[in-house]
Amino acid sequence: MAVRLERRQLPGGLTQATTMQLYNFFRSGTSHRLRIALNLKGLAYEYVAVDLRSEEHLGAAFKALNPQGLVPALADGDRVLTQSPAIIEWLEERYPTPPLLPAGRNERAKIRALAAIVGCDIHPLNNRRVLEYLRRQFDCDTAAWCATWIDAGFATLETLLAADGTRGEFCFGGAPSLADVYLVPQVESARRFEVDLARYPNIVAIDRACNRLDAFRRAAPALQPDAPIP
Template identity: 50%
Template sequence: MSHLKLHGFFNSSASYRVRIALGLKELEWEHVGVNIRTGAQNGVEYKALNPAGLVPTLEHGAVRITQSLAIIDYLERLRSTAQLIPADGPERTRVLEIASLIACDIHPLNNLRVLKYLTGPFELSEAQKKQWYLNWIEQGFDALEAWLPAQGNFCVGETPTLADCCLVPQVANAERMNVDLSSYPRILRINEHCLRLAAFADAAPNRQPDFVA
């Protein structure tokens, strides 16, 4: 198998999703740090690789993939073991619903470039920025909590899926922003269980080579 290389940032939720999937698939890969805090994602060299100037980007031989869900779909087809997206039926639908809710509805409104724009050109205060963040987290997590099972260790079914790959980084993001998550016991239960698994624990931001406190 050709060498897998993931360009990402330790604290990027989207990069975190892919790291979890790589771990669950037990694939060997190389980490290439892209410091989005200093603007490395907008450099000429990286934008030649990913014109959107976002992380992560997966390189696999001549293949270049630049969106986390597309990368995980690619990994799903690359190695069929530890299936992350059910082949069919209601479980497939629910996995894709949850992944889309997090990756398309919650995360894009609260990622670093949006928050910087709010406090930059829009001149919002830190308190206003926090209120923006909290609003979208609460709306998204209210829906997510309702979709999750009352019992069980994962978002859907008896094994980790794409939904769990998305949930754990989003919880970490919310905790980093000091959001009170006590109203979401199902989310917290699943997150706690997942973090006991090696693939999730090894993917954590503080275990990455480019981690800075």
């Protein structure tokens, strides 16, 4: 696997020896969250588009990279990482500055729980392959399906965020965390499926604060090279 070599100085004195290759799709929520995490860490990566619309992810070439046939995948030299939660945890361990998880054990558990509401309870039900199956087998109104599970998860998130009297402008404190990395792509999806976000003022405020940061803005689906030209 060819990877362009370079050296890049990172915060905390670490050096990135190679430019990683990110295999992803502009509208994929898991790809979106990984782009945010890489940007927050200040890591260079080569954008490699995998077109889900033409089912490129199911072809032999991509499955040789990731046998599961899902995006994203991150190539770092001869190492290929899959599954966005595992990749983000790997990034956190390999490039710990700036951190996406707080120092305290209890606080880390809270942030992981917020992220899991999106990553485990909302996104898997609204994944493209699930929606395709519902459309083909049951002629399902997939927009209503998606909105149902986004609303269920967001109602819980909004309650937890509103109850946290110590929260700053982000999900936790004054800097983005793993929870924000997961939340913002889900808000993007909620808008796509016309979820009424007026019911979730804390979520909307956090999304607005995140998107004032360059790391989040540059990761937006509409700005990716494989996004349709307006």
